Amino acid sequence: MDLELVEQILPHCSKTQLIHIEKSTKDRDLSPVTDKLWKTFYEKEFGIESTESVSEIMKEWNLKFKWSDLYQEKSKRVKGASKKESDGKLSRQVRVSKNQVPPLSRSNKGKWLKKKFGGAKHSSCGKRKKVMSLEYARFEGVHYVKALEPF
Template sequence: MDNVPSLVDLCIQVAIDNVRYLGDVGETDFHLLERILPHCTLDQLMHIENNTKGRDLSPATDELWKKFYVRQFGIESANLVVERMGQKRVIFKWKQLYEAKLKDREEATQKSLDRIKKRYQEEDAKPEGFPNRFLFPRQYLCKSNTSLYSHVHRVIHDRRLQHHHKNSGRHLYVRR
């Protein structure tokens, strides 16, 4: 008889199996949420917190958000955040820290893309006889983003071939 699950355990298992359908968790006890919510994906957890009105779920979700933060941004970044909070004697919820870091990363990416776009526009604005030498500093491309790196170099190569094609009057085959 020791292996028979309790009614609460059965209900928790049903909630875990259907976590993708959860929204507002209302006044569900935190000790139950602490058993159910670790089975959520980041998007599911965000959905549950955004749909639960009038209740702070951070006592049950803060450690989950910290795990998502570490997974997305690395342990070094998380340790730096903890250190800075200690120095400034402030405490933030990990959900807020995750959202702020994500926003900062998106803004930095957008700024980089804007700089690249501006450089291309500057190159396009140069007179026809001016040598079209688009120099893209390699230090702006991190090795972890090899697809962007290869894409930029492929575009540069294609642009050089197009420039040569315009000036030579012959058709060139561009291999991709």
């Protein structure tokens, strides 16, 4: 294919399509055309400041990288950082505990909850209906939910 024709077609491609085209044309270097496109993708995704700082570093150290490689590496780093962040959030989420709690009479239920869970409230709905009761506890920054049978 003529390089001028490729220059007209490739700007209409998405990132995944561009990756597929580059992989399928390994015998031909399309980086003169795709480099501009990857730079715009990089700028849209990570900001103008980041793009400019990478450009300055490349000029300062007299380095030449393909923007597609830079984009893919930066994406991996951002995904890795967001994965660590989401893992931290998961550790603070509510978890269901399968441990059994002994049945309590209505008179000492509130005292036991305050003593055991530091003032957490017990919520149960209905008297004769089969409704699940929940008790909330906080251990080491994690909220645990204990599912109980109705009393």
